[in-house]
Amino acid sequence: MAERRTSGWASVGFWLAAAAGVPAMVLAWFWFGQTSTSPPSDRCKLLPVLGAVVLSLPIVVAHALGVIALLWLALRARSSTAGAVWSASACVAAASVIGLLVAQWFWRGGLFGAAASVGFCWV
Numbered sequence: 001m002a003e004r005r006t007s008g009w010a011s012v013g014f015w016l017a018a019a020a021g022v023p024a025m026v027l028a029w030f031w032f033g034q035t036s037t038s039p040p041s042d043r044c045k046l047l048p049v050l051g052a053v054v055l056s057l058p059i060v061v062a063h064a065l066g067v068i069a070l071l072w073l074a075l076r077a078r079s080s081t082a083g084a085v086w087s088a089s090a091c092v093a094a095a096s097v098i099g100l101l102v103a104q105w106f107w108r109g110g111l112f113g114a115a116a117s118v119g120f121c122w123v
Contacts, residue, residue, distance in 0.1 A: 025099030
């Protein structure tokens with residue numbers, strides 16, 4: 001079995017992208033808190049599912065883009081696919097936890113309580 005060639009630029013790019021993911025996740029979780037504390041509109045009663053989608057969409061997109069970008073770089077920087085998947089997943093998870101903790105601190109521990117109080121409805 002031929003071993004895959006690794007690239008030095010991809011390794012540097014991987015770690016730069018992983019570092020850039022931290023502020024991106026902070027912003028995604030901040031958006032969650034901001035939209036969940038906004039007063040719900042009249043359409044909220046009619047479209048609660050749409051409110052939940054709007055509320056969580058930035059978090060889902062940030063995680064998906066992070067995994068895709070880091071996996072692409074990790075596949076070029078690592079010699080094994082399993083190592084690339086693990087590295088990309090671990091970095092996105094760590095960035096998300098950091099973003100969540102910063103957002104919880106900013107919202108004084110009420111990040112999820114605010115979302116529950118409006119019933120995930122923001123349109």
